[in-house]
Amino acid sequence: MPFPPSSQSAAKISRRRFVAGTGCLAAASFVSPQIARAAANDRMKVAFIGVGGRGGSNLRSITATGLVDVFAVCDVDTRFAEGAAQAHAGALVFQDFRKMYDAIGDQVDAVVVSTTEHTHAYATMPALQLGKHVYCEKPLAYNVYETRRITEAAKEAGVVTQMGTQIHATDNYHRVVELIQSGAIGDVREAHVWVSRAWGLQSEAEAEANKDRLFVDARPTDVMTPPEHMNWDLWLGPAPERPFHRVYFPGPNWYRWWDFANGTMSDLGSHWNDLPYWALELDAPQTVESFGIPPHPEIAPASMKSVYQYGARGGKPPVELAWYQGSYKPDVWTQGEIPQWDSGVLFVGDKGMLLSDYNKHLLLPEDQFVDFQRPEPFVPDSPGHHQEWVSACLGEGQTGSPFSYAGPLTEANHLGNVAYRVGQKIHWDAANMKCTGCPEADPLIRREPRAGWSL
Template structure:
């Protein structure tokens, strides 16, 4: 398969900025419904995040809900009451067989390990797709989805809702206009500490405490199809430490912990602002890797090479109790979660909704650049508009795919317990064959991406 090259990956956000500067409407790069048509959508996963996505997308007033799907019958029946004309399914494979030709788009809000399997059929049918983050369970699945979207030429969007916020746009403008000079270092930290930790720490930080796979199973609740919930993941008996969500989030077979989840939101900002792509090397730090459970606390150091006229940059991710040294020393505000850019002329600290130029005394008379990245109509709204009217989304798979791959590489480095050198073309860690099982896996019988 061809690899999405860096130029194609970067061109999206450059095009958005150029369009703003020249008042030129971007030409749509997609097959789309006729102007003013309503979008016929299948919603796969309608509880939790799925319910939120359903509400936001139908709230645009331009949607016909053709089909709904969930392995949890409680969510399925509750949603059916709201949309009685929609056809109901427990298995999304049967949904695509039954209504694939009738729909224009699919919205995927399943558990992480199902994302690629629920998304790929829509892309193969030439349908627009909105998929929750992270884009897919591992690097190989992410690459397959990214390339399928490129071939399909449809409108895509990954669920990084904060990407549409005004604060991120202003930060990107500051970094790219040189407000703090050449950025050579970035730090990203999140306070969430879900995953493997002591029972005492779990009582303070987490939803539950678990440090090993249960030795016995439990009877699944009557409303849940456990076999469909497992999907391509290895078979195991039901237990409440996996379900309901997000209990599954910490188990390597179903998710990738905090790194792939919150990394989709927080690493998005430096990825966008610094025009990052594939790291050259990644090294992770934390407790001894557990074969089944992701850590509550860890950190990962990424080295990126030159990108055009931008020099090399080191990006470090921290989660749980891990924090940057400059934060520990109290030399910056101790925000619970944040992104710190370190440049030759100063620093910029940001979270989702606010940012500071540091040291503040050096920027008292600073004049902000005129905005050159257009404000978004809304994360979900821009996807619907792009499907029906043409145009671009903020987090298409061509951008979200490389971001997701980079996040996964932090976990790969953690799980192999050593520094890895990444070969993007071959999707391999050079001289580290033990990383292969963490890059790709064979799905359970009956499941395939082809």
């Protein structure tokens, strides 16, 4: 589907690049995985998939390093693709990332994926198979199976990877990890994570309280014509087919619908659960149980609670991690025993507590830690989440959120939703990607993609 010729900006894209970007090309011939080559003069040629919204932000941040040349841009919305092409002269332009991969071959060193959640794995896998470094927005993939496939493919490719959990690179998170891992509050057997965001299906009380900003909570029956600047079929990608409607596009509306995403848990869980997952060196949970209003077949919940049980890890004791979103909060919060932060992470140790958000943290009770001597820093400072990925691709340093780490974190977040949707405690067999004795969880762990799409 060519870009609309009437667009003024389209005229500024050369016909040679336009044809190369949208013409029918031979199917990709994937090579054996290999480490992507370093660009000449310590620069990288990068292809960007998804360049509007978060994708546009990633494009700006990564090119701001001064070490990247934009080789290609791709977006199902031609407004964003054309705008990015104008800003980066010489970049090839695509609307379908499958055709982009057909064209780029060995001409790029790395790929940045900033599409909607349900196409992350499908946009990322070809890059890994071609031996390209990859930056992918969070969550890493749409479900547990896709996440595991991407994690394994990245390991096999041996390339530099980074998931877009920008807060992971901040000094505050680094200092919290150091405090927990050095034993500042003793052994931690309990942790709580809560976020105030309440986007999704709401209870009657929540709906009344938020009626001025309530989204549609049922699949629309009317059919709308997609705007000329976007390809609805490409946007759907592997998701089940349904007619276009503005309740799905533009974002962030799509994020509430199970067919396209997994609500607050997979989105904000990538940022907030990251801190306890890292600090406590968690792996796969043993069990997960979730609570909330009855699950809706179409829409993720606004409010939900999930409780994870993790086993002992080396010299660390078992730990219970509880997640709260929307109206749910930890008892210690509702009883006023800790500061009333809208969102936070609370570690409970046998020598005290640590409360953190994105930018600050407290050791509690505060009077107990007045003379506390912090450990010498041992988590290396980051030059910035995007910079560390670019630098690592060019052979300097390493990333803080590689797929080897981000994959298991993403799987754990997805399992909170799986437990919620099946309505029972799940016992997780990580090796086999199965909820023991719960076959109804299988289609939530792995779904069959729409015809024409495969990993």
